[in-house]
Amino acid sequence: MTQLVDAPRDVAEDPAPPRAGRSRALLGLVPFVLYLLVFLGGPLYFVISGALSDPDGRPTLDNVVAALTEPQYRVAFASSVALSVVTALVGAVFGTFLAQAVLTSRPDSPLRRIMSTASGVLAYFGGVPLAFAFIAALGQTGLATLWLRGIGLDLYAAGFRIDSLTGLGLTYVYFQVPLMVILVTPALEGLLPQWREAAENLGASAWEYWRHVALPVLAPAVGGATLVLFGNAFAAYATALALTSGSIPLVPTAIATALSGNVIAGRQNVGLALGLAMVVVISVVMVGYLVLQRRAARWTR
């Protein structure tokens, strides 16, 4: 309670002239920006400088050329892109339907709360626990594998393996769908019931409403979210690391192998160049997301 009495000193400073007030206000961002600069910008600086120099520190483009042309890295990029595209599309379509299904349930039903918290956990949980849950379900002796064998569908006889690209894709969808639900729910909430009513009054069927009103409005938001899902899968490594211990050629696997450096000297710099290539790919995707996000925001005001 004593604080109430002796504190009103800077209230008087509040009506400062606008210009000085703004530059003072910008000072409030210093801790946040400084932290990002040091702990995100720092590592990024060393990735870039290492990617563009040889082990002795002399500038060179050899690492970048190696990262983009050597066959094993081309294979890694191809499978990373394929995995990311497929899981982003599956996640986007299923996630949108799921989000809409949850939104059209009663607002006070526990389904919503369970879905929103579960999306949070599952979208960010990636990593280790997910890998082991899928080993328990679809591994050699997993529950789903046994059930499917019981009804005459032998996955492993058909060539399926949990530590293959297909198995990894099935696992990735597990965090892609919840992330889509999180990203697309605000846009779906922005579809005003009046639009549907107006369309219906003009004689539109449900399909025509979605085709000509809802989908065009949703398109930027859904497209942007799909791009985030792509970046998310492209960057992910923990699940693959726990599930496969490096047997699938993905870009992160290639980076980790190059960094461990016991193959040939100078590989570390190639690893950093691969990292730089990853950053460039994801940056392009995220710029696309921001552009679409701006367009989607038009409808939410």
Place this chain on the structure above:
Amino acid sequence: MTRGRRWRVVVLALAAVYFLLPLLAAAEFSLRTPGGGYGLSNWLAIARDPVLIAALFTSLQIAVATAVLVLVLVVPTAVWVRLRLPGLAGALESATILPIVIPPVVMAAGIAFVQANLGGPVFRALFASSTTALTPFYVVLALPFAYRAVDNGLAAIPLRTLVEAARNLGAGMATALRRVVLPAIRSAVLGAAFLTLALVLGEIVIARILLYTDTFPIAIVEVGRSTAGVAVALSLASLLITWVLLLAVSFAGGRRTRSEGSSS
């Protein structure tokens, strides 16, 4: 209307199968015994493994340190932007997605370079233990969703009114933040903290590349190489505990808003 309801049932049923089956399978797998029956041997093995318990404590320590740092960085910044720099809200939201652009494996590659090539007391202190080395970077990983969670929480309260009322009563900015704003957004803050916990309990990429192998998720993977059942039990436990914590926060927050709504 019935057609509209039918696709909902199909979607929800499909989601239930896809999302619950791995959890169910994990539960079943964790209860298997070597003899072919069911029992608690995998779960009992957790308590008997001192390495696992130590790793759990290390990771919980990292999680708490990470969550505190994240909130110290995010809450004042998000409040400040909403009150004083609303024009920069978009720019800051873009800044908070920057960590997504730099994948953990790339971040780890940059840090590994520093670890290998730069000396000096500052870096030596930073890389001295898992907690000091990993926490600063896990904070970066947690920023995007923590910022979003806290900002959503702030959007739902009359922030300007609350802060102005507090300041008119003589509170400084820090006091207003701590005693008025923070309690008002506590469910968003707890949500952000528990998502941070989820992140710390699942992250192995940076820890593995920087060779800090005494964290809990890495211990799970190590255990998984010899006894998959124990690793599955641990995975299931950490998933469910985080989820139950979030669910509890969500229900507590929901009840509070509802009762406030009815009393006004």
